[in-house]
Amino acid sequence: MTASRTIKIVAALIRDDAGRVLLVRKRGTSAFMQPGGKLDAGEDDIAALSREISEELGCLVVPASVRPLEAFDAVAANEPGFRVAASLYHVDVMGAIAPSREIDEAIWIDPASPPDIHLAPLTRDHVLPLAVQG
Numbered sequence: 001m002t003a004s005r006t007i008k009i010v011a012a013l014i015r016d017d018a019g020r021v022l023l024v025r026k027r028g029t030s031a032f033m034q035p036g037g038k039l040d041a042g043e044d045d046i047a048a049l050s051r052e053i054s055e056e057l058g059c060l061v062v063p064a065s066v067r068p069l070e071a072f073d074a075v076a077a078n079e080p081g082f083r084v085a086a087s088l089y090h091v092d093v094m095g096a097i098a099p100s101r102e103i104d105e106a107i108w109i110d111p112a113s114p115p116d117i118h119l120a121p122l123t124r125d126h127v128l129p130l131a132v133q134g
């Protein structure tokens with residue numbers, strides 16, 4: 001048996017005033033997931049979060065809002081045979097959310113009653129249950 005390989009990612013929990021959670025669907029893929037992604041060489045988590053959010057959503061991270069939440073391991077949504085080791089951060093953003101060409105859809109969902117859509121395992125099994133608690 002081949003052990004599945006693991007990708008390290010950073011993921012953002014971004015909520016609006018109503019407690020809804022922002023999810024993205026990356027270009028050409030079907031699963032909705034947290035904004036974020038892989039770290040570039042030499043990058044730390046916060047730098048990667050800021051870059052990914054700016055690239056995906058066209059807005060800026062509020063530096064003082066960034067708070068580590070938990071680390072989670074899940075089956076990778078878009079890469080068969082891989083798992084993700086995700087560091088999840090609470091993040092507030094400033095500026096208008098304007099999804100880039102990398103993103104096919106960005107949606108706000110109620111974590112307590114997610115719509116019937118394809119959710120990435122990390123989002124479905126870990127992030128939304130955490131969001132419901134707090």
Ligand SMILES: Nc1nc2c([nH]c(=O)n2[C@H]2C[C@H](O)[C@@H](COP(=O)(O)OP(=O)(O)OP(=O)(O)O)O2)c(=O)[nH]1
Nearest residue numbers: 011033034035036037038076077078079084120122
């Ligand atoms: N951002 C994010 N990625 C997730 C989540 N859950 C999950 O399985 N992933 C997977 C999807 C991708 O395989 C990987 C994130 O990498 P990425 O967004 O930087 O990668 P990508 O395929 O868009 O770009 P590339 O750098 O490989 O070209 O982690 C999640 O909640 N958020």
